[in-house]
Amino acid sequence: MADGVDEVRLRRLLGGDHTAWLLDRVRRRLELGRPVTGAVTLTGASLEQRRAVERLLGRRAGTGTSLTVSLDDVDAVVRASGAAPDGLVAAVRVLLGEVSDRSVAEAEESAAWSAACAPLDGLAARRPELTTWRAWLDATGMVRRMASTPADATALVEALVRVLDALPSTGLPLGRLAAMATGDAHALDDGRPLSTLSLGAVRVLAGAAPAGHGSASERRAAWAAVGVHRDELSSSVLCVGLPGGTATAVARMVALAREAGEPCVLTLRQLGQDDLNLGVGVGPVRVCENPIVLACAADELGAECPPLVCLSGHPSAAALRLLTMSATGGAHLAYHGDFDWGGIRIANALRERFEWRPWRFDARAYRSALTSVTGGTLTGRPVDAAWDLDLRPALQQHGVHIQEELVLPDLMNDLAGRVHRSHVP
Template sequence: MTDHLTRLLGGDDLAWLVERARHRLEHGRPLTGTVSLTAATTGQRRALETLLGRRAGTGRSLTVSLDEVDRVVRASGACAGLADAVVRLRGPVRDLPALAAERDDAWRSAFAALDAHVAGRPELSGWRAWLDASGLVRRLAPEAAEAGPLLERLTAVLSRVPSAGVPIGRLAAEACGDAHALDDGRPLGTLALSAARALCGLPYAAEGGADGRRAAWGAAGVYLDELSSLVLSLGLPGDPVPGEPHVRTLRQLRRSGPIAAGMVRVCENPVVVAAAADELGAACPPLVCVNGRPSLAVWRLLDLLAAGGARFAYHGDFDWGGVAIAAAVHDRMGFTPWRYDASSYEKVTCDAPLGGRPAPTPWDPALSAAMRARAVRVEEELVLADLLGDLRTG
């Protein structure tokens, strides 16, 4: 019977027909209706005509009824029908829908711990959707069995950030049992860095090399080392050279106690500190620069100043990135706006277009509304003379 079936359907010229039938069976479709073959060879046409016992039409293409083939196979006595013939000639048929469902279940299980964690942290919901859209996890761990443990470790890391300040090796050791698990280039390090960027409002995909990685982790309260996290200031008690800008490392600040400084002005850009040093020197009142997204050193210094009884006045760029930085400082430290309100914004003449996503300004809700309406960007350099005047008068 097997030889009979091989002679009937097993030749190379009918292989296309058997494969079309197998494809249908694998996808759970019945062997009914027709299948076609374009640009059929003479051998393929003759083989089909021999199978059916009739002419197979004219032209380059072939169209055949699967119902008719099934009847021919049954009538031949070679097997129980076309579906049986496919199995005998090609082996067991896979149930592709069932396999796909199993894979989907496996991937849902792999993401289960992470999804449960993200459900309680709306600030990570956009990042979680990005993981699916970008396919990052499946590139790093192609199989669900491999991805599951990876995502469980990622969840353990996320449960510990943002942090009040922890070295990345310690975070990795405590969360994963491997001090190098979050190293640059490791799968977990790549995923966790994207989450850290999400937590501080940055694009999820990594950019900026080592400096960008350091800044993203720093904004999440994790430092790569104590010496690369810096903060720039002027006029603080204990500065080694009065009137000159001073850079403190996180290492120095972690060993410092509260700093009593009264009112402390906080700016976003180093140009303000440099100009204040040039024009005011030792007469400049306490001034701290966050220099973009605050590093751990910045947060540590602000915390020490707050512990010493300091009050803060803040100024930054009038753009949505500057607003996000100011909001982070306001949420953690609180401040009085230093020419950083709607009235001050409206007074500046500028036509630089404002891009980005609008954000609230809780220290002055009218500022966000004014920026959306006016849609121009004002950098600190444009109001530098006013800021220096404030510093000059204390």
């Protein structure tokens, strides 16, 4: 009991049923961190409630349906009566028990959530490309939706940072990435909190918005764009003209495809053989974005087609592994893609992993193409081309996107060697 409080007298003054509303108003002010001063009003007061206030204050409480009481007057009465020398706040704490300050509790909880999410701020500072994802987390309240308490959020965020610090990878299985980050190989399974938060960042790293449409193929493509595969069979890459060899069954299969002038689809499983030798050597390997380029090359050039790899959009884990094998073996990579913002983002992501030279994929080639083809209206969010800072201004100036299909004749001429050497990487 508070020092000096006469609880018996205090309950006679304020402890009755007809003054309970008054104590409740004081309690709510204390919970909200508001001062216990000024007046409070009870609408629709009963006669008994009005008489109780009159007895408490020693004067008429007015007429009408509303009852207004000065908290300062009540404070003065309980002090003067000796029931609670420390005033109304002390009286309420004796009658109702300790009252927590909600504002303090809310501030403490907010600070705990901020501390839990602080590693994400550090991550975004280290990797500015994740800034939009970090803002998306706050805008959607995604972390709080995935974790019920700040303590849960702390563990989740720490695992999330470990996942993203491992990206991009060079062909890591999703389960292994999950095990490395959390000790649980299923932590990145669909629907798990860590998977949901990681996917938003993965999409941004791949040049897309953090919220995807969520289909299985979209999720698979997003992970593949940062070098993570969900399994070794669903990830594949399309190629034509790779020499192949005789050391392994896969190398012999590639050699037979080259001899027949046919494209070949290689899975990540097939590309995972340690002794695989596809015979690329130190020669050039051209890389395109769209399968139509590779199909036309096979149709027109057949067995004479030089090594050509197709990304089919964002590079899969299999594509990244094939290009890694080629670059490690000394091959010179040359890339061509769509002249639009998506094409530039794909090329930028590839540039972060490999050294490659543009294959008719710079500002000069874009302006040249505009003189002979009619493209579509350029849309989307602009981005710099890491290999040619003049390309973005050129695209913005003309506002036209040009897909690879529109410049097929020039690409086929390059592959066939029917062009001046200055155009060939």
